[in-house]
Amino acid sequence: MKYLTIIKTLFVLSIFSSLLLAQQIDVLEQTVSISQDGSAQLTYQVNLSVSDSLSAVQIPAGYENMEITSVSMDDIDITSQTAIIIDRSSPVFVVNFSKPISGEHTINIITQINEFLDWSEAGPEEFKTYNWEVNYTNTLPISIGRCDLTVILPENWNFHRITGSDPEFKKKQPKPPYIFAKVRDRASVSISRTPMEYMESVGIEFAFKNEQKPNVLVWVGLLLSFLYLYYFRHLISRRDAKSIIDTNNDKESK
Numbered sequence: 001m002k003y004l005t006i007i008k009t010l011f012v013l014s015i016f017s018s019l020l021l022a023q024q025i026d027v028l029e030q031t032v033s034i035s036q037d038g039s040a041q042l043t044y045q046v047n048l049s050v051s052d053s054l055s056a057v058q059i060p061a062g063y064e065n066m067e068i069t070s071v072s073m074d075d076i077d078i079t080s081q082t083a084i085i086i087d088r089s090s091p092v093f094v095v096n097f098s099k100p101i102s103g104e105h106t107i108n109i110i111t112q113i114n115e116f117l118d119w120s121e122a123g124p125e126e127f128k129t130y131n132w133e134v135n136y137t138n139t140l141p142i143s144i145g146r147c148d149l150t151v152i153l154p155e156n157w158n159f160h161r162i163t164g165s166d167p168e169f170k171k172k173q174p175k176p177p178y179i180f181a182k183v184r185d186r187a188s189v190s191i192s193r194t195p196m197e198y199m200e201s202v203g204i205e206f207a208f209k210n211e212q213k214p215n216v217l218v219w220v221g222l223l224l225s226f227l228y229l230y231y232f233r234h235l236i237s238r239r240d241a242k243s244i245i246d247t248n249n250d251k252e253s254k
Contacts (some may be wrong), residue, residue: 007117022052025059026104026145028056028196030117032134042066044093044109057139059107060139066111071095072105084108090139128209131158136202139194147196151204152188156212159187164205167193178204183252 027047034040046059061084069083073095075111093109123130134151138144153159162169162178169176178191193202 008118022054023142024049024051024145025142026185027148028059028144028146029148029150030136030157031061031150031152034117034154036154038117038119038146038204039112039114040067042111042113044107044108044111046107048105048107050102052103053102054097055100056094056096057107058087058099059093059095059109060137061091061093062136063111063113067093069108069112071107073105086140090137092139125207127160129207129212130209131205133143133161133164133203135166135201137201138198141198143198144196146192146194147202148190148192149202149204150183150185150188150190150207152186153173153208155186157187157208158211159189160207160209162189162204162206166190166203167191168226179219 025046026049027045029045031043032040033043044059044065048057049143050057054082064084064086065086068079068082068084069211070077071079071093075151078095078097081098083094084091086092094109117132119130124134125131130200134149138151159180162176165178167177169178181188181190187205187208189206191202191204194198196202
């Protein structure tokens with residue numbers, strides 16, 4: 001009985017492995033957009049190559065406390081065909097198809113995590129900075145051709161420094177493996193790994209701070225502007241009055 005169970009387990013694993021080998025993730029781009037309230041929208045753009053007819057594909061999810069907002073394949077909505085399951089103790093997206101697919105396809109997934117950034121755990125620390133990290137791991141026993149991770153901070157926040165990264169930034173490297181940019185006036189950082197093998201990760205650890213000017217400074221600036229305009233207007237009034245007096249004196253002297 002024991003040997004029969006082992007044989008059944010190996011048979012299931014062999015089928016599962018063959019299904020995974022039939023799919024290839026060429027490019028996976030994940031974007032984590034963090035909101036001021038600590039929630040985050042996570043989007044995935046996945047370019048797939050399917051060498052054999054498959055009725056389902058799997059994609060590493062990274063987080064299990066996500067709510068799926070929408071899923072599309074080649075611009076066709078397949079949200080109802082997608083679910084998050086726990087496979088080998090890791091969350092994965094499972095996309096089912098009514099008809100087997102093959103060839104190259106693009107899958108776009110949009111999800112939401114209501115409690116992503118814990119502000120009380122993140123800080124504040126010295127210089128009113130906060131610290132957080134975002135990581136993504138390939139939990140499927142297949143290779144991902146290229147994996148990109150982009151983190152977008154809330155509005156009016158900016159990166160203070162990068163405290164760690166995966167791949168690691170080594171001193172002998174000519175430039176760091178991460179790139180800073182602006183996405184709709186919001187600060188972002190991107191990092192990638194090519195290729196990303198089974199259980200390899202891509203991630204970024206960072207310190208960030210709020211760069212929005214306090215309201216009190218805005219009011220002080222407005223007050224100074226008002227005082228300057230008032231003083232300037234007062235000087236003009238005095239100059240005009242002096243010109244009138246001088247003109248009258250000239251007339252009286254004649």
